[in-house]
Amino acid sequence: KQSQLSEDIRLNQIGFYPKAPKMAVLVKEGGTTYYIATPDLQRTVFTGKLSEPRTSPFSGKQTRMADFSAFIQPGKYVLWIPEIGHSYPFQITNQIHTPLTAAAIKSYYFQRMSTALPEKYAGKWARAAGHPDDKVLIHPSAASTQRPTGTQISAPYGWYDAGDYNKYIVNSGITMGTMLAAYEDFPAYFDTLQLHIPESNNQLPDLLDELLWNLRWMLAMQDPNDGGVYHKLTNAKFDGMVMPEAATQPRYVVQKSTTAALDFAAVMAQASRIVKKFPQALPGLADSCITAAEKAWTWAEQHPDVLYKQEAMNQQFDPDVVTGAYGDNKPDDEFIWAASELYITTKNDKYYTAVNLFPDTQMPLPSWAQVRLLGYYSLARHQKTLSAIAQKDFAELKKRIIGFGDELISGVSAQPYGTVMGKTAKDYIWGSSSVAANQGIALIQAYLLSGDKKYLDYALTNLDYLLGRNATGYSFLTGYGSKTPMHPHHRPSVADKVTEPVPGLLSGGPNANAPRQDKCTTYTSTIADEVFTDNDCSYASNEVAINWNAPFVYLAAAIEALQYK
Numbered sequence: 300k301q302s303q304l305s306e307d308i309r310l311n312q313i314g315f316y317p318k319a320p321k322m323a324v325l326v327k328e329g330g331t332t333y334y335i336a337t338p339d340l341q342r343t344v345f346t347g348k349l350s351e352p353r354t355s356p357f358s359g360k361q362t363r364m365a366d367f368s369a370f371i372q373p374g375k376y377v378l379w380i381p382e383i384g385h386s387y388p389f390q391i392t393n394q395i396h397t398p399l400t401a402a403a404i405k406s407y408y409f410q411r412m413s414t415a416l417p418e419k420y421a422g423k424w425a426r427a428a429g430h431p432d433d434k435v436l437i438h439p440s441a442a443s444t445q446r447p448t449g450t451q452i453s454a455p456y457g458w459y460d461a462g463d464y465n466k467y468i469v470n471s472g473i474t475m476g477t478m479l480a481a482y483e484d485f486p487a488y489f490d491t492l493q494l495h496i497p498e499s500n501n502q503l504p505d506l507l508d509e510l511l512w513n514l515r516w517m518l519a520m521q522d523p524n525d526g527g528v529y530h531k532l533t534n535a536k537f538d539g540m541v542m543p544e545a546a547t548q549p550r551y552v553v554q555k556s557t558t559a560a561l562d563f564a565a566v567m568a569q570a571s572r573i574v575k576k577f578p579q580a581l582p583g584l585a586d587s588c589i590t591a592a593e594k595a596w597t598w599a600e601q602h603p604d605v606l607y608k609q610e611a612m613n614q615q616f617d618p619d620v621v622t623g624a625y626g627d628n629k630p631d632d633e634f635i636w637a638a639s640e641l642y643i644t645t646k647n648d649k650y651y652t653a654v655n656l657f658p659d660t661q662m663p664l665p666s667w668a669q670v671r672l673l674g675y676y677s678l679a680r681h682q683k684t685l686s687a688i689a690q691k692d693f694a695e696l697k698k699r700i701i702g703f704g705d706e707l708i709s710g711v712s713a714q715p716y717g718t719v720m721g722k723t724a725k726d727y728i729w730g731s732s733s734v735a736a737n738q739g740i741a742l743i744q745a746y747l748l749s750g751d752k753k754y755l756d757y758a759l760t761n762l763d764y765l766l767g768r769n770a771t772g773y774s775f776l777t778g779y780g781s782k783t784p785m786h787p788h789h790r791p792s793v794a795d796k797v798t799e800p801v802p803g804l805l806s807g808g809p810n811a812n813a814p815r816q817d818k819c820t821t822y823t824s825t826i827a828d829e830v831f832t833d834n835d836c837s838y839a840s841n842e843v844a845i846n847w848n849a850p851f852v853y854l855a856a857a858i859e860a861l862q863y864k
């Protein structure tokens with residue numbers, strides 16, 4: 300009998316709700332019976348049979364499932380297969396994912412710019428302030444009559460985008476939109492969620508306090524002279540792997556773009572109606588936000604195809620800017636998202652009629668470059684308050700969102716890990732963890748519109764995926780799980796003297812193309828769902844990013860708020 304730990308048993312390394320599905324996956328041959336046992340293996344509390352083998356379409360490897368959903372007794376356990384060994388310990392309890400949900404939001408506090416993080420809030424990850432961003436240069440690509448090249452503007456605060464030290468409006472857009480949506484869908488859950496941040500004792504929910512840190516920066520990215528929005532605030536080149544305070548290269552805002560203006564408009568419109576509920580704590584902010592949103596929208600209507608093309612920009616202007624591009628050559632979906640949010644907040648039909656809401660039959664999964672569904676989700680969420688013009692489309696919206704849920708879940712029960720994530724190798728792109736999380740959000744939306752619990756169960760399979768039920772064996776959220784990334788591509792985590800990386804950050808996850816993209820040499824597999832390396836050279840599989848953490852926050856919070864009682 301094997302009583303040692305086996306990494307061949309893959310499961311959510313945190314645990315399970317008493318009354319929800321519970322699955323583990325064995326990726327090795329041997330054994331037929333499994334036991335749920337106390338961690339000392341002294342007492343077995345449940346016995347089950349492993350399933351018939353399933354074959355991975357990517358590797359041809361076989362897996363077998365242990366479905367112990369019928370076991371509902373709270374406690375701390377391992378899954379034990381005498382011929383194989385035992386799993387990491389896990390817990391069965393209600394609120395199992397609340398600590399990690401709070402940590403995933405708190406990770407944004409750790410990404411704050413222009414402020415020191417004192418030990419009181421940051422613990423051993425305390426650090427000095429970086430990037431005051433109060434003397435930001437207008438790059439020649441952004442020069443205007445009122446703001447010629449070299450003009451200084453102030454645009455402090457905001458979050459570091461990822462493992463780098465820049466801030467990008469497009470990526471902030473989907474990040475803010477996703478977390479504001481989480482708040483709109485589950486306000487009661489967030490109203491009591493404590494993050495232990497400097498604002499924790501004020502009148503606002505901590506989540507909103509954290510989002511305001513980035514909102515205030517975004518507002519400063521709008522040129523008050525014309526309503527246009529600078530695409531990003533950045534160094535010319537990426538910094539070395541140093542702490543924020545040591546990264547002191549000149550900062551620029553670069554040219555305005557249509558996608559930045561529209562993502563900005565969407566976020567400001569959405570934020571406006573949310574902060575309006577807190578007039579005492581945030582006097583005037585709702586009005587500032589909606590004014591900013593309408594001005595940005597007007598600019599975008601006048602400039603519908605000012606795309607961000609970094610190489611072309613560098614042909615024309617100096618210095619060359621080679622940081623993240625977030626270039627996107629199709630602003631149609633940004634128009635749909637911005638129009639939807641503006642319409643919901645202002646109730647002005649002109650926004651609704653400005654776009655073709657259903658340009659095709661596609662339901663494209665959200666990503667930084669594709670935000671159409673953010674508009675759909677918001678319209679569905681606010682159905683009851685909308686005018687007749689939108690009511691007539693509601694049936695179509697509902698049909699599409701539920702249909703998308705059906706498409707995501709079809710065939711999943713035969714998948715090697717039984718997760719919605721990974722039905723196709725195409726899921727394993729740069730930032731694949733956000734693919735899993737965004738699929739989860741789509742399923743939560745299908746659940747909210749249909750009331751059919753199967754969508755909630757399938758959403759949970761992707762949370763399980765992210766927390767360890769996957770082909771790499773990692774729980775991708777730093778600090779949460781028995782095997783989590785220790786070396787993410789995250790400058791503070793690399794440069795500080797602390798062994799553990801900053802907690803609550805979601806690693807990008809397996810990316811079939813990663814070795815060609817980051818040239819890191821420690822990958823050990825070429826199979827799509829396994830191309831991952833816990834090495835800080837691996838920005839294409841092991842970086843972190845605000846737009847990946849955000850759907851994780853949504854998914855984990857939604858599942859907690861809706862948890863199976």
Ligand code: G3I
Nearest residue numbers: 460461462463622623624625728729730812838842843844
């Ligand atoms: O969507 C296509 C897919 O259809 C195709 O099959 C696949 C093949 O590789 O590529 C997919 O596109 C990839 C895309 O990410 C997926 O989102 C591109 O190849 C890949 O180059 C692209 O990577 C982006 C990366 O920047 C490089 O530009 C990531 O999305 C984006 O998250 C990442 O963002 C960076 C910022 O630039 C800088 N800050 C850090 C941040 C995170 O790494």
Ligand code: 9MR
Nearest residue numbers: 461462463537538622623788836838842
């Ligand atoms: O650190 C950068 C990371 O945030 C980006 O995602 C990545 C791709 O744009 O680039 C990283 O910076 C690397 C640069 O592209 C090439 N030289 C090494 C840099 C740090 O490892």
